[in-house]
Amino acid sequence: MRNITILGVTGSVGQQAADVARAYPERIHVGCVSAHNDVRTLAGLANKLRAEYVAVTGAGADLELLKELLDYDAEILSGPEALTRACTAGNPDMVVLSVLGIAGLPAFEECLKHKIAVALANKESLVCGGKLVQRMIRETGTLVLPVDSEHSALFQCLNNRFDVSEVQKLWITASGGPFLHWSKDEIDHAPLERALKHPRWSMGQKITIDSASLANKGLEVMEAHFMYGMPAERIKVLVHPQSIVHSMVEWRDGSVTAQMGPVDMRMPIQKSLLFPEMLENPCVKPLNFYEIGRLEFLEPDMERFPCLALAFEAIDTETTTVYNSANEEAVASYLAGDIEFHRIYELIGDSMKKFGGYIPQTISEILELDKDVRAYVGTLL
Ligand SMILES: NC(=O)C1=CN([C@@H]2O[C@H](COP(=O)(O)OP(=O)(O)OC[C@H]3O[C@@H](n4cnc5c(N)ncnc54)[C@H](OP(=O)(O)O)[C@@H]3O)[C@@H](O)[C@H]2O)C=CC1
Numbered sequence: 001m002r003n004i005t006i007l008g009v010t011g012s013v014g015q016q017a018a019d020v021a022r023a024y025p026e027r028i029h030v031g032c033v034s035a036h037n038d039v040r041t042l043a044g045l046a047n048k049l050r051a052e053y054v055a056v057t058g059a060g061a062d063l064e065l066l067k068e069l070l071d072y073d074a075e076i077l078s079g080p081e082a083l084t085r086a087c088t089a090g091n092p093d094m095v096v097l098s099v100l101g102i103a104g105l106p107a108f109e110e111c112l113k114h115k116i117a118v119a120l121a122n123k124e125s126l127v128c129g130g131k132l133v134q135r136m137i138r139e140t141g142t143l144v145l146p147v148d149s150e151h152s153a154l155f156q157c158l159n160n161r162f163d164v165s166e167v168q169k170l171w172i173t174a175s176g177g178p179f180l181h182w183s184k185d186e187i188d189h190a191p192l193e194r195a196l197k198h199p200r201w202s203m204g205q206k207i208t209i210d211s212a213s214l215a216n217k218g219l220e221v222m223e224a225h226f227m228y229g230m231p232a233e234r235i236k237v238l239v240h241p242q243s244i245v246h247s248m249v250e251w252r253d254g255s256v257t258a259q260m261g262p263v264d265m266r267m268p269i270q271k272s273l274l275f276p277e278m279l280e281n282p283c284v285k286p287l288n289f290y291e292i293g294r295l296e297f298l299e300p301d302m303e304r305f306p307c308l309a310l311a312f313e314a315i316d317t318e319t320t321t322v323y324n325s326a327n328e329e330a331v332a333s334y335l336a337g338d339i340e341f342h343r344i345y346e347l348i349g350d351s352m353k354k355f356g357g358y359i360p361q362t363i364s365e366i367l368e369l370d371k372d373v374r375a376y377v378g379t380l381l
């Protein structure tokens with residue numbers, strides 16, 4: 001029996017991880033779950049999963065309501081350290097890191113310190129942790145399995161390894177988002193309700209906006225760079241509107257291995273939760289190639305989608321934390337209706353100029369830099 005913790009269980013990835021766990025009760029026990037503020041959904045999931053530990057990380061979360069709604073005795077973790085305490089509570093074999101944003105970084109660090117395997121959905125923490133986290137993974141020998149669909153696909157193409165010594169290029173596919181065929185001017189002034197309509201995936205709001213700006217692909221290029229140690233110039237983005245090919249590996253001899261699968265996050269989630277076993281996936285409908293018929297591939301347009309070009313620049317200039325923090329802040333403002341869509345790439349670019357040249361040397365310095373970038377973005381709004 002594998003004892004797992006799901007951090008961010010109330011979110012899109014977290015709830016799908018709970019679905020996968022519940023499909024395999026004889027193999028997976030969920031011992032701990034966390035949410036930020038949504039105590040109603042948290043209690044509902046905890047009641048089904050019977051997790052021994054229930055963590056709440058939001059300062060204003062209603063703990064009394066949570067206690068009232070829980071129909072069994074669970075230990076409740078709360079307060080500023082709740083997320084990191086949740087990483088070790090009940091000695092899990094694996095932590096599913098599916099919280100949102102850089103808030104996941106201290107939890108990631110905690111898992112690495114304790115050599116607890118991580119199923120990583122939270123790309124922002126790897127993008128911000130960068131070389132420091134990369135080194136910690138290597139030095140501790142901790143297993144960090146990709147949950148992000150493209151990185152899970154790459155891992156499968158690499159025969160469940162992280163070794164890219166015989167790889168020429170990593171090809172990361174992108175749906176292109178809802179604005180794939182829009183003009184630059186239309187994209188720059190895109191209304192929120194259109195940005196929230198992803199053509200293929202149903203996801204949380206922040207990543208849905210990232211997909212529309214292609215910042216998600218930018219973050220995924222950085223994620224692949226740090227996860228597989230691949231130089232940025234050998235990571236290519238390929239627009240593939242059907243989202244059936246989840247990514248590809250081009251080998252030294254020119255042959256290419258692609259991973260395909262249903263457009264359903266429960267595929268990569270199950271791969272990680274049961275790893276190295278591969279069992280049927282009762283939650284997911286298999287692909288029907290007769291119905292799919294045609295697959296398309298296009299080159300991304302970095303002019304209409306400057307967030308993608310900025311991501312490659314961020315790797316070169318070691319400003320990946322700055323990119324991410326500015327993006328998180330900008331997307332929150334766009335979601336609140338305070339800024340236009342084009343302000344997202346402008347705020348990222350301005351922040352990279354302002355903070356370029358400063359390279360944080362510890363995780364604490366990264367978290368400080370994050371605060372500084374957010375404060376700076378605040379002055380530009
Ligand atoms: N959704 C998807 O299909 C995919 C998502 N990812 C990545 O997975 C991560 C989660 O995405 P998604 O599930 O869509 O996001 P959601 O917004 O749906 O869920 C976010 C989860 O994190 C919790 N949370 C939010 N803020 C904080 C915080 N400051 N501290 C601790 N917990 C917090 C939320 O709690 P509460 O509900 O209480 O607010 C919720 O449980 C992101 O990094 C995303 O990029 C990667 C690939 C695919």
Ligand SMILES: CC(=O)[C@@H](O)[C@H](O)COP(=O)(O)O
Nearest residue numbers: 148149174175176177211216
């Ligand atoms: C499901 C997943 O992994 C998302 O990151 C997805 O890839 C987003 O779609 P885009 O390709 O539009 O960014």
Ligand SMILES: [Mn+2]
Nearest residue numbers: 148149150220
């Ligand atoms: Mn992805």
